[in-house]
Amino acid sequence: MFPTITEVITIGQSYEGRDILGLKVGTKTRAPGADRRKTVVVTGGMHAREWISTTTTNYVAWSFITAFGREPMITKLLEHFDFVFIPVVNPDGVEYTWTTDRLWRKSRQQTGMSWCRGFDLDHAFGYEWGDFSENDPCSESYGGKEPWQATEAAALATWAKNASRNTTEFIGLIDLHSYSQQVLFPFAYSCDVDPPNVENLEELAAGLAKAIRLSNGELYSVTSACEGQSQAVASSKALNVSRLAIKLRDTGSYGFLLPKDNIIPVGEEIFSAMKYFGDYLLGNNGIEKSIGTATPTPEEPDRSLELRRLRRK
Template identity: 55%
Template sequence: MQLPARHLIALSALLAFVPTPPTVWAAGIQPAWYHREAHPERGDGYVLPFLKRLRDSAIELILGPPPSSRAKPVWADAASVHARYRDDVVIRFNVTNPQEETALSVAAVQLILDVWAFTPDYVDVRISKRYLPGLLKLLPDSLQHTVLISDVAAAAWATFPSADAPLSDFDSMSTPAKRNMLASGADNIFFSDYQPLLVITNWMRLLQALFPSFTNITSIGKSYEGRDIWAFRVGEPNPDEKGPRKTILVTGGLHGREWISTSTVDYLLWSLVTSFGTDQMITKLLRRFDIVFVPVMNPDGYEYTWQEDRLWRKSRQRTKMQYCQGLDLDHAFGYEWESTQHISDPCSESYGGEEPFQSIEASDIADWAKNQTENGVKFIGFLDLHSYSQQILFPYAYSCSVDPPNRENLEELAVGLAKAIRLSSGESYTVASACEGALARSYSASDSYPRVESGGGSAIDWFYHELKARYSYQVKLRDTGSYGFLLPKEQIVPTGEEMLSALKYFGDYLLGNNGIESFPPEKAYEPLSETEWRDLRKRRR
């Protein structure tokens, strides 16, 4: 009898987690049907030979062949990364008035600058040291600047897996050492590095094979280059439930270079799947709601960051200008889409296309979401993870002159999310309207002042307005500028943990408990002080 492939994967993966039977260890017996493998540090262990081969084959299927058998790495080499970014630095400009932002905006268009972050207080820009003097000549003397990252090449290369990373030599380790590593927690392996697209896809398939009763993986669309956009649904349907199934959508990787957003979605997915049935709040949540995780919304861009350009932002779709490929997916959705000077140039990092939904990926995602709503799904929450600047932003992104109808509820929940993160890790996340998060001051859609970046065509606005996702947020993860998009891999798990606390609060709020169950008992009823409110909330200017 031939088992389905997914059953073989599930069986072998489970065997990898199961230690040698304690009775065999205790008795010191070596049955004839066991194979003894020596381990100088930890003693002897026993593994069925055919099970060992089955397990190792599954691991190789999921994690790839051992380093010795690989023709070449699945990512760019150090020489190409250093050659591409050898003269680059990241500069922070402390914007204090509209005139300074106007000058910076004009310079960004003229020089086609790579703007990394734009908040009410600062704008971060990546630029070659050779062009920095020319940029400074275009800006007023009052616009102060500091160097955030002096060696972009070194910081970029440090985010790739190293030669001695756990997954790199996993297959060559002894069996007891593998058991010890796996027993210490899968997050310590998979989340010890950023992972390439193929590994993420196979890892999700493994999880679905291990937990088939309440998970499902499906393709919700295709990228421009033909890659699947995978979604992982978690939830236990209730046969007695009536009406549309309430659903929370959690996405990452809308911009290719924001690796921490993809890893964090993966961490949330893994945490909920492995906590179902053991964590009371998560179990209750998954019985009332489905949660759909999409770790890589922009698979072409993400893959390109591994193979060619670590700091690539857009998709890889062709444009009207041959040498300027890609669309910014967060300016490609149809609600309040706009074509301004800043996003009409295909070479701009903010280029959203010549018309709404020109982006293949944005169009497919929107079609999938609309199809879901027509077939018994109601999107009630949307969390779109990005990096960086540690902000929780709510609609609308396109204009500060229009408030969403439930602004007070949006702001209340956002402040609760920020509090949950602070109690979890001590990190401070600010709360603001998405329009404020992108500007030095409040603008209306009719303002003639040039803006550093337009907010039209945003995913959070489209899901909020078109699909009525009542609680829609863009969350910009760690950090606040020391590393920017090049956050060290050591911060993958801490970022995932703090966002898990936020997601639990989010779910508990939707369950009607106002987040009480997600806080430690001694913190549950602790009110926010005036100072905490000021720190958490960026006030409109």
Template identity: 55%
Template sequence: MRLIHPSYTFLFIPLLFLCLQGVDYTSASRIPGLPPVRDESPIRIPTSPSPPSSASTSALRSFFRHLLGHFSSILSPHPSAGDSLTRWVDNRPRLIESLKDYEDQVVIRFNLSSTQHAAALRTVVDRMLLDVWDFTDSHVDIRIPNRRVRFLARALPPSLLENYSILIPDLARVAAATYPSRRSPIHTHQLYDRGTTPTSHTLPKKYDVVDVYFQDYQPYSVMVAWMRLVDSMFRGRGLVQMISIGKSYEGRDIPALRVGIRPVDENVSGPRRETLLVTGGFHAREWIATSSVNYVAWSFIQSVDSDPIVRKTLERFDLVFIPVLNPDGYEYTWEVDRLWRKSRQRTKMSYCPGLDLDHSFSYEWDSAGRQGEPCSGSYGGDEPFQAIEAAQLADWAKNETEQGSKFVGYLDLHSYSQQVLVPYTFSCEVQPPNIENLREVAMNLAKRMRLSNGESYTVASACGGHVENSAGPLIEAKGGSAIDFFYHELEAHYSYQIKLRDTGSYGFLLPSDNIIPVGEEVFQAMKYLGDFLLGNNGHEWMQETTNSEQIAQEPVSEENDEMITELRRRRRREMEDE
């Protein structure tokens, strides 16, 4: 039985259409003051003039014509006159100004070949308060105005200046292109040549009602309206419940969807049970994390009657999806500054607002090297849980455990770098007791994501990117992370942070064409985790994928095969000892 009967499709589409039309979209392709698209720009946006409206057409006739035209552009496999970008930024002068500021900015990657290079770069980053996009043991990506490049070059050793590359030379254009557009969902699957998925790779052909929402990133108001719509459609089945885990600093709800199958005499708000938690939007500019949480929630809901693994998972566990923990910062990226990272809470320096939510939790908050500068992007506050939103999540989670829930798994979605990270974040010297099991599951999560669309995800420790024997970490504070807190304090012993696409070509400004394929990657990983926690160790998942013609078999390297075999032996020995 299908969750949405075919005859109800045209009822759902108008409701969702009205939800989406409640927002005043804006053109990102015609921003006053922005330069024309360069030939080497990664953004290739087809534009065409919109047909003029007739003044004599009645309001009712105009509405239906607009409605039918919108549906035609969605369902048609060919571009139409209505495929131009919509109008979002034209009436937002502060957003226009920030985009103009990006004209003179670039994103540079420095390749690190020694700890001396890393330490030198860390010192410069702290001194100049640069915006670090990504950091690993091998490279650091930095956003910097062109006018400051000369000062940066003077402060760095000459050998480090020989190992860099410019990732994004036209930051303003790339940032503007992430705002909503009215392109056909058919074309949202055709990734750009500079994108992350090879053009030769076959993408799943899913052109249904889901694409109306997931064809673009959506602002907070549309996201909440969509979640309410999903709740109203499926709450009657006892499958979905929309909840709020608390309020943000500025008073916005932090919405969530609780999904699960209960006995006939119970609904989803009934007695608590084992819970899998998925969060996104800790950092405001990481839009792909927010969209992926909602995509995975929708995928579980609409697959419950057709996918045995999904059904068994939902019969055993409650799945709670929190798409944006930082609604204030997320809204700020839509209204003022696309690349804002932190919350909007006031700090001891009035001109440097905002806290990094992922360094605000209590476990090992005061570990060595925490960032105490309020103007830093990784500033987590002067005490644990100073960040309102982090405290709200922790209080909600503790209240859930008091009511009988047990958190058995946690996925915290971020971007970018395509990594599956295991605890701990606060130290590379201390490892969780079940580190072998954590790594084995992490490798399988990465494998399932790779099988989905061909994108490679690596497995690493969340403590990576630190400078050993220095005064502190390379970029971010070590302690106070969400995955450490849920692992240690709430005993969610399969806690992971997943950094989604890409590996640097777009960074935080991933084109909306990636929303569905990235969502599919996380959905497949989540299915595996559910199957593993059911006690099948992924065997049922593997049987399903083996029989599927859509997922190709992937050869396993001898090194990885031996590693997984050894980890399984250790687990069996642990179980025998118990």
């Protein structure tokens, strides 16, 4: 279906030999004089038990595809950018949550301890390795003895590196997780190091949270994250890439066991956030351009405006 704007790609293989699949969505055209296609990556299923991240990635991909040619904003985005949706970065772990342990988090790779399998893929990337490394293989945050030891992390990084050498220019990364209802920035490797565009990332995160709120009234807080996680795959030479993580519903009532009737509402709110994100990457900075105008209520202030006021003081 939709062969003119979609392409199934293989990112690599998992430790147990499963394909890590992605769906590239775009018009496959190039702007005059452009050598490489600007690309946004959306990932889900990094942590096996976070099923809502996988369904949301799929929902947003489907929404982009079916809105092309019908919704001007989406049509414009797909003419300018490619979007690569990777719903399940950790297929072995996800399979294990379906067959054995619903709350399993890590991959299923051997660690040297037969009773403590798996790596936390968020902490398995090689950028500034060691600042937040965990030495206990039984820990849910264990990223391995050395960078890139996790098969899936190495596969994702290799794919990104090869793509960058050829026809791809990565300009944005959104990593979906659960739960907490938060938009996280800057996803740097250390709490002591801010990316050079931190103020832009703050504004962008606040804008995404606002887009979600205006779409269905759900409140997502905006905060920073700094533990060398998967967005570091953007590479140390590309710190100006807009990279954020979104922790999806809920705030703890169901946690990782979110009922299935949340799949569509969560997908819709992140679709709205992605439209804002795309509009931002086009060089605009107004939520009206992506989801329409709206006036914040006294109970729900415009947080992005608050950030601007604080900087003027």
